């Protein structure tokens with residue numbers, strides 16, 4: 001089983017990391033429309049056939065969406081934005097092209113689309129709608145920009161696919177991880193949170209995208225059923241005493257740990273939220289979790305656990321002074 005310490009290291013990144021990460025070779029490649037869409041990767045049909053299959057309408061199928069590591073339905077807002085982007089291609093008479101970090105739009109299409117989406121964003125009344133639009137647009141662009149370029153399972157470029165190196169493993173039945181991921185980390189090649197569901201499967205390590213209503217609803221419905229005492233957030237909450245894993249769970253009976261397939265104690269599943277974003281983004285994500293905790297349980301207090309610093313070699317690797 002992946003140790004909790006390693007999970008922490010995988011999902012918490014120092015704020016200094018994004019500019020450094022953006023220099024990685026893997027993400028520096030630029031995709032021309034040709035290389036993005038005409039690649040004959042087995043994971044994604046060529047663009048023209050997708051158009052035919054979908055009658056030029058919604059171009060992300062449920063199968064394609066779920067292939068990226070989720071069991072959720074295709075989020076409605078994402079589908080709408082993909083549809084709008086395809087419509088704008090015709091309207092602007094300019095083809096979408098993607099490149100750089102996280103499949104960003106490029107070229108003439110980007111210039112025109114930029115004006116359009118900024119106007120849409122400004123016109124939205126409340127901050128909730130703005131967040132949902134921001135998240136859905138980020139995800140829609142990444143879906144279109146990664147199609148046929150990234151392996152859907154490991155999120156690496158198809159030629160760098162490392163799926164054959166990953167050995168799946170059962171997670172202890174008493175734990176479920178929730179990867180609460182910022183949209184800017186979705187389909188990032190150097191994202192490490194995805195490793196959790198690659199190893200443990202999407203039922204044991206579930207993706208929840210920040211600002212995507214369908215995902216947040218699935219997660220909070222599960223938490224409501226589980227009860228507050230069975231939900232923990234791995235986050236160093238400055239406004240509450242930090243509880244270490246050892247302190248929080250030392251008294252717990254972990255008798256089933258060595259029997260992953262046993263069905264005893266199944267009623268008690270500990271849900272761990274792992275915030276997957278930069279340090280800067282994680283603060284906003286944690287605020288949202290507290291707001292949603294208040295809606296669910298009437299109080300903002302969300303039990304947090306932290307890990308002893310220095311406990312993990314992986315964490316040291318992520319610390320700013322160790323970056324290069």
Ligand SMILES: [Zn+2]
Nearest residue numbers: 151154161163
């Ligand atoms: Zn792969």
